């Protein structure tokens with residue numbers, strides 16, 4: 001959470017909804033003061049899904065108090081006070097604070113201590129302003145809505161504790177959260193969405209549908225996919241491999257660990273060390289080389305020996321790029337080999353803090369839909385465009401209609417510190433990237449000063465059908481790493497040149513993408529992704545019927561369909577219920593009449609019965625839907 005003071009620029013950019021929510025926080029403070037006049041307030045900003053106000057108060061506020069507070073808030077809104085801005089001198093502001101008049105309804109015996117502290121921290125050149133609504137006066141730079149009546153609908157949601165300015169050396173305050181919207185309808189929709197999100201939570205569904213598990217002995221943040229989850233990963237991988245093959249990618253395979261020297265070269269060490277698992281010390285290989293006269297002679301091991309004092313450390317890889325760069329360098333390359341596109345579903349390990357781990361969304365082992373594209377500057381635009389097209393095709397396939405590309409660029413003032421010192425390359429690649437985005441009509445925003453160290457990047461945020469936001473993919477331009485790895489190709493003029501590299505991972509990691517898909521589909525996967533595609537249910541357990549079921553099973557499996565049979569003696573309704581519970585996509589219900597007609601009765605999860613169909617027709621339609629990856 002950003003607890004820093006907002007800049008004037010950020011304030012100007014506050015959306016209408018943020019203004020409304022921030023105004024609601026003033027109304028919240030007013031209501032609390034009406035009940036507890038001694039309350040001291042710190043900060044009350046709008047946040048992602050609402051607003052809060054931090055309050056210091058002997059009474060411990062609990063959700064039981066919300067009704068009472070909300071009633072006061074409603075009467076403030078009904079009174080429709082104007083939000084009036086008053087500019088004051090620093091001395092006037094300090095004076096009011098000392099009289100307890102800031103974030104208060106009247107002067108009070110105790111000074112407004114947090115507001116006094118905030119005044120001290122306002123830069124001398126910044127104007128100090130107050131906002132008044134009714135009796136309530138607050139130190140505030142704004143902006144606000146015009147009147148309290150403009151706050152259409154609100155609700156208090158929770159209360160938590162928070163340290164003043166986020167520092168645990170400071171006093172602990174109570175943070176009262178709420179949310180507000182322009183209309184009651186929007187507010188209701190929001191809470192309905194939250195309800196739906198709870199039902200779709202990938203951790204809950206992951207357990208119910210037997211997709212993945214965590215185990216204490218394996219370790220936190222290290223998910224294991226059960227067979228039903230593993231098939232989803234396999235299907236995604238198949239999709240990626242087919243798509244990438246058609247786009248001219250080549251597949252490579254690399255180990256999960258590497259020497260420290262590799263990550264020093266890439267620049268990940270020491271800068272990224274905190275996000276990597278601690279190193280493994282291996283002394284054995286150096287000893288073995290020293291003992292073996294043959295190996296001692298080869299030039300490769302000579303350099304190994306030279307480094308051996310400092311480089312017996314191995315790291316689990318936190319990214320695949322350095323390995324891929326080494327594969328680029330493994331063969332002499334000419335312009336005729338470019339663009340070279342190396343792809344791998346590479347498993348990486350990142351040491352996320354245990355407090356930050358979250359289901360499949362934040363994990364310590366990740367299988368990434370990775371690829372590195374090496375190209376000449378002339379090829380950049382076409383390659384970058386093709387990568388974007390790939391993103392968009394995937395979104396279409398998964399029914400992701402709401403997404404935003406965040407194009408992060410560099411800040412010329414920070415060249416050589418935050419950004420690699422290549423002013424010309426920055427300018428050129430950013431311009432090319434911007435052109436591609438503009439020309440393809442993609443929904444994007446440009447964010448200055450947030451590029452990666454080695455080049456501009458694009459993060460893709462997607463929203464699931466229930467409006468949950470995920471950052472699922474990144475696409476980065478890199479002109480620094482090829483340089484530090486001394487990657488070269490012979491150009492037309494026979495001169496050695498350094499390629500540009502694009503890092504891209506449209507399907508992100510299996511972990512996060514599957515977590516996203518579970519919630520996006522609420523576990524009701526389309527047939528091609530469904531862990532169990534078809535279940536054959538017999539009405540009764542007549543041996544002939546069981547044989548018929550088995551023959552259908554055999555035929556489906558021969559076509560690689562994930563099918564099962566339930567030919568137990570249970571009642572058919574119970575069997576259907578069990579299949580529905582596991583969200584099995586299609587059920588073939590068969591009784592004697594179906595068998596005699598060489599037919600099956602088709603039932604689709606969540607859609608109901610489709611009646612009897614000839615067996616061959618039913619199977620053909622299953623196969624076609626899978627082949628076309630139908631939604």
Ligand SMILES: [Zn+2]
Nearest residue numbers: 131140141142
């Ligand atoms: Zn304000």
Ligand SMILES: [Zn+2]
Nearest residue numbers: 319320321503
């Ligand atoms: Zn990479």
